[in-house]
Amino acid sequence: MSLNRYRLKHLVKKKHRGAKKASKLLERPDRLIGVILIGNNFVNILASAIATVIAVRLWGDAGIAIATAALTVVILIFAEVSPKTMAALHPEKIAFPASYLLSPLLKLIYPLVWIINGITNTFLKLFGINVTGDNNHHLSTEELRTLVHEAGALLPQNNQNMLLGVLELSEVTVNDIMIPRNEVIGIDLDDDIDTIISQLSRTEHTRLPVYQGELNKVVGLLHMRNLAQVFHEGQVSKAAILQVIREPYFIPESTPLQTQLLHFQSHNRRIGLVVDEYGDIQGIVTLEDILEEIVGELSSNNKEEDQEIFLQEDGSYFVDGSAYIRDVNKSLEWDLPTDGPKTMNGLITETLESIPDANVCLQLENYRIETLQISDNVIKTARIIALPKTEADD
Known part of the structure; x- marks a missing residue:
């Protein structure tokens, strides 16, 4: 159950035998859980019964408490916590070999699994749960974007940027x-x-x-x-x-x-x-x-001439009024609103709800904006500084 489903599909395509068997078992997780828990509970209950009989013969009635305490510790350490922690950390090393045992075991006790699953599935349907529904794992655009971000060193930064660029095309x-x-x-x-x-x-x-x-x-x-x-x-x-x-x-x-x-x-x-x-x-x-x-940029020609953002010594930026907000956000890793005007000039004038006659200063979320040059009813240049979140909230 801890297997990475996408890596599993990749290994199945590469004809990995253990992966194919594990994938087949995961097509019906209710049956997989059924066969595992039937064996698990059978062994635990049998061990409990045997331990109780032995303890009673050795220590009498006190043996019941002794057997319960001792077997609880043994089962927790050696049958639950240790193996399941190891399996969660290294699922492929455990799941692929185990699939060779679980597959024939499922066929062997299938009638029992079928009866138990039938009862439990009927019970689950009372709560609106359909265990035979689509178990495919699909990722949304946002989840794919998170997956790319978390790839880390497995994906070069340039490749990450390109993948993220493709995901953003529809937006x-x-x-x-x-x-x-x-x-x-x-x-x-x-x-x-x-x-x-x-x-x-x-x-x-x-x-x-x-x-x-x-x-x-x-x-x-x-x-x-x-x-x-x-x-x-x-x-x-x-x-x-x-x-x-x-x-x-x-x-x-x-x-x-x-x-x-x-x-x-x-x-x-x-x-x-x-x-x-x-x-x-x-x-x-x-x-x-x-x-x-x-x-990204296909040509570096005239890069200095086309530059629209200039860093200042005090940490603020001089930004051209015609600069696109999306480009500013990308360059400076900001989150200026992009659901309205597309340029800095448009964003400032829409926020002010007028074209200023003289230079003004305003605050938009956690960004302080000061107009520096206005001509022909257009804001040519503005100074912008990103404020710390706490200062912006104050």
Whole structure:
């Protein structure tokens, strides 16, 4: 009963004979317990009867008390506590050899086991307990996450992080990781061709949205590889760009990352435009963004330029207002609320229920937040310090 069920299944798949027999016995734990306890109680009662007879012959009526006390100590030490403690600590060493004895013993006394189990199972049904129900052990997402955390040295830290990233995909939506609309870089067909050519020659991205005047009027997605031939022929024009673009791919903002990863795969896409319930474009998300949720940052280029969190000498942090709360929590192992706004700017303004005219200080749970820079109705920078739990409670 102390066997690790998942290791047992693994050993069964490897054709381990003892594991196969133990697994077969555990399919009906009521029968396994029945055959063990029949033998256990039979031996204990028989030993008690024999010890009482011997003690009475040696010491008379006082022998009953002597036999009871002596046999209790002997059974507790040698038949209960010691063997069961050893079996609990090393279940495989005990269970696998024992299964070779218990399996034939169960067949031998099966009629007796069947009668006793029939009576006990009927009694248990009075309390709504179904002993023949599904005995499979299934783990929830939270239990799997705990299992990964407790793997310790058995799993390298990088592997643990990747497994945890996979488990979180169904809990995170595309609007949690998307590049927000105000940071989207694209080609505006209303610009003159020289401006467009200059932008294309300097861009670091391989895929760009192409739009007419504003992002909501997107006409397609441009892959720089498709434009290489146009550049080679020296015939770059707006018409040539329109010929090599691909139709836009739209993604509802509430789509879980796990679902979107499958959609990217089935539609042979690597980038999509995130839209809200009204069809307005909120940002873009790429296949790389989703993979980074699993494996971490794929590229260290421009890491210093993209840094949004800066440690200060007093233990506080300067955090960019556009930083995603999930990224801050991951980097600093904090638990800022993520069920509302996605960015620090949104979290602060929602807590204040207004956009502050000047710098303010507030406390959110056990985090003290001070705005440092506000411009264009946006909080650009904030100082955040995590308070000890007791101080936060006070």
